[in-house]
Amino acid sequence: MQPSSVWALKPLADMSAAEFHAWQTLLEERTGLVINEQRRAFLQTSLSARMRELDVADYASYYQQVTDGPRGAVEWSTLLDRLTVQETRFFRHPASFALLQDYLRERLEREPAGAPWALWSVGCSSGEEPYSLAISAAEVLRESAAPEHFGVTGTDISLSALGKAREGVYAARKLEQLDESLGARYFAAQDDGRFKVIPSLAARVCCARLNVLELAKAPMSGMDVIFCQNLLIYFRRWRRREILNRLAERLAPGGLLVVGVGEVVGWQHPDLVPVANDQVLAFTRKG
Numbered sequence: 001m002q003p004s005s006v007w008a009l010k011p012l013a014d015m016s017a018a019e020f021h022a023w024q025t026l027l028e029e030r031t032g033l034v035i036n037e038q039r040r041a042f043l044q045t046s047l048s049a050r051m052r053e054l055d056v057a058d059y060a061s062y063y064q065q066v067t068d069g070p071r072g073a074v075e076w077s078t079l080l081d082r083l084t085v086q087e088t089r090f091f092r093h094p095a096s097f098a099l100l101q102d103y104l105r106e107r108l109e110r111e112p113a114g115a116p117w118a119l120w121s122v123g124c125s126s127g128e129e130p131y132s133l134a135i136s137a138a139e140v141l142r143e144s145a146a147p148e149h150f151g152v153t154g155t156d157i158s159l160s161a162l163g164k165a166r167e168g169v170y171a172a173r174k175l176e177q178l179d180e181s182l183g184a185r186y187f188a189a190q191d192d193g194r195f196k197v198i199p200s201l202a203a204r205v206c207c208a209r210l211n212v213l214e215l216a217k218a219p220m221s222g223m224d225v226i227f228c229q230n231l232l233i234y235f236r237r238w239r240r241r242e243i244l245n246r247l248a249e250r251l252a253p254g255g256l257l258v259v260g261v262g263e264v265v266g267w268q269h270p271d272l273v274p275v276a277n278d279q280v281l282a283f284t285r286k287g
């Protein structure tokens, strides 16, 4: 590592307990994300890196800047990209996608001429999850030569992640996470060696900014499938349950909610029935 990059990773100075508390509170109030003591170094390093770019010398001045009106909102959006974990993969939890495909096959058999399926990826990051949902639906419909009748919505708090999701262009190594035949069917090679989602699939996926703490403002309702994985783990337990309660309300009767395994323990909802599958954490809404 170059000496300059070592320097860039070094926090400016240790935060005081009061400063740490102020940043923790701001982040949790605005996003739900909890920065505990173990992640204090991560917070300091991330803030320091941004403060160096802006030539801001101390945490308190930067806090002032981030919380100061419309200009602060722009800076907040930049900072958020540094503080959120955006790691994702195509078909990240294979068992969840296998369950989804079984569920969609069954739906198609039961209602061959039903309304178009509405699927939702909550915390969609750079798009791998919503495109995996779209590929799953497209594959199920293709198997039975049914018309492509579905739409996927991806929502996230990070504008830069949403930008990547909308662009739908991925490095070749990202496609290694996909079955080769799916890569060939749903992606087109670009001149720069990357791969772009084909237009017919991209047209079925729409990405929008939504803070999961503001679900009350979200227009989604009557969703057939909701995926919420690797987002709630960063939140407090009571908040996880509250968000799941709100998501449950957005499901159509018979709809499927898929959560990351272990992300919520002991949560129940009067309208939902747990899916019997020990590899997946999922629920269906009573019809």
Ligand SMILES: C[S@@+](CC[C@H](N)C(=O)[O-])C[C@H]1O[C@@H](n2cnc3c(N)ncnc32)[C@H](O)[C@@H]1O
Residues within 6 Å of the ligand: 030, 031, 032, 033, 084, 085, 086, 087, 088, 089, 092, 122, 123, 124, 125, 126, 129, 155, 156, 157, 158, 161, 210, 211, 212, 213, 228, 229, 230, 231
């Ligand atoms: C680790 S990624 C998970 C991506 C995908 N769901 C998966 O399982 O691979 C978590 C995503 O949640 C987003 N996020 C964090 N806080 C959020 C909030 N309050 N509202 C909406 N999205 C949020 C982050 O920006 C990030 O893209």
